[in-house]
Amino acid sequence: MAILVTGGAGYIGSHTCVELLNAGYEIVVVDNLSNSCSESLRRVKELTGRDFEFYPINLLNRQDLESVFRQHRIEAVIHLAGLKAVGESVSLPLRYYHNNISGSIVLCELMQEYAVKKIVFSSSATVYGTSESVPISENVPLGATNAYGRTKLMIEEMMRDLHVSDAAWSIALLRYFNPIGAHSSGRLGENPNGIPNNLMPYITQVAVGELEELQIYGNDYSTLDGTGVRDYIHVVDLARGHLKALEKVMATSGVEAYNLGTGQGYSVLEMVSAFERVTGRSVPYKITARRPGDIGMCYSDPTKAERELGWVAQKGIDEMCLDSWRWQTYNPQGYGIFHYESQPVI
Template sequence: MAILITGGAGYIGSHTALELLQAGQDIVIVDNFSNSKITSLYEVRNLTEREFKFYEVDLLNRGDLEAVFQENQIDAVIHFAGLKAVGESVSIPLFYYQNNITATLNLCDVMKKNGVKKLVFSSSATVYGIPERNPITEECLLGAMNPYGRTKLMIEEILRDIYISDPSWSISLLRYFNPIGAHESGRLGEDPNGIPNNLMPYITQVAIGKLQELQIFGNDYPTVDGTGVRDYIHVVDLALGHLRALGQVMETTGIEAYNLGTGKGYSVLELIYAFEKVTGVHIPYKIVDRRPGDVAVCYADPTKARVELGWKAVKGIEDMCRDAWMWQQMNPNGYKLTEKKELIKKF
């Protein structure tokens, strides 16, 4: 039996694939490489010295997805695949709704058809919208403020309806806060296309000289230094959270949501200063206007994940900065653009 990972070549997916393999699990990966590179899978295989199957599959293509289930004994699914840029989702909302929701509907229908009812879903703290309080608990009001967040919230509701219709399903909804960092080897990391949407790869690209300066969106928030405060979590801690959630869904039925965060917020400037302290590299920045919809403060209460999953983030902000910088130094232009056909032959 194997664990199917959708979007397994992506930033969080590849780190989770590595941790699953190191834990002795067999995995199958599907990815359409729209925002990822096959090189990450090659690195996962080399780091773990374990073989696994992968398929270049778009979840919108139901026939290709069904073939994966027919060719493998799938025991459970970890579902990462989806478009994830908040700003882009505002510009092209129909594309986000079509891709993220339809892909998940196809996946769940194929799972049901094949008797696979164990699912860990990659959700997001964006489902909370403007937080009613901090730290945020799973019982806080939900209300996403952009199309990306609304796709996550809609999918959560779809999954709840699936469970209501068939209580033999077991589903874990993992609401991520702000994943940063990289594998300590420097061989797996975040490799965004174009100008980064997230803060840490923007910082590291300024540090390596690819970008001239960092833009900080607003310094007049009611925070310690006027810049926005977020809960940054090391991607390896996040990956290990998926292993804990998987263990739970394999043993139980039901549907539960879990915040995966550290429970501590850092401002943009605090993150920059931590990065400069760890690396010795100065990060020039410029204050620009706030972005519409950004909130002042957002950080998790991760108590439920600790109590019910036995999971806790252990890596600190300096670990996150150090590992992200190691990745950027070893991969100044991101993953090497090796021919896909050449890498496929090596699997």
């Protein structure tokens, strides 16, 4: 029996594959490589000493995906595949709705057909919309403000309806906050194309000289220093949260949502300061206008995940910064070339 990991070649997916393999699970990976790279999976095999099957297919291709279910005895699914750029989703909403929702429908239809009714779904804190009541618990009102977040919310609702239709379904909806960091080996990390959408790869690319300066969007929020506050979580902690959620869905039925965050908020300037302190690298920045839809403060209440999954984030902000910098220095061109001695980490 194997765990099917959709989107397993991506940033969160590759780290989750490492944790699954190290925990003794058999895995099968599907990923269309639209915003990921197969090199990450080669490195997963190298890091774990384990082999697994990989299929470069799109979830929208029902025939190809069904061949995976026919060839393997799938026990449960960790569903991470999907388009993920908030800004792009605003300008290309139909692409996001078609890809994320239709792909999830095809996946769930095949799961139902092959009697695989255990799934861990990669959702997002964007389902909470503009709520500035912090910390954010799972029972606050939901209301995404962009196409990306709405696809996550719609898929959550679809999965709740699945359980209503058949109580045998066991579903964990994992609402991520802001994953950063990288594998401590420097072999796996976030590999954005162009100017990064997320803060930490933006910081590291400025620090390594790939970009001239960091753009900070707004310094007039009602926060300690005026810049936006977010809950940053190490990607390895996030990956381990998937294992805990998998254990839960394998042992029970039902549908539950869980925040995966640290419960601690850091501002953009605090993140820049922490990075400079632990790496010794300077990060020049420029304050620009707020981005539409951004809110001042957002961090999680992760107590439900601790209570029901036995999961708590272990890694602090210094480790997040150091691991991010190690990844950047060893992989200045992302997964293209690995430079183990490219430059000192600190």
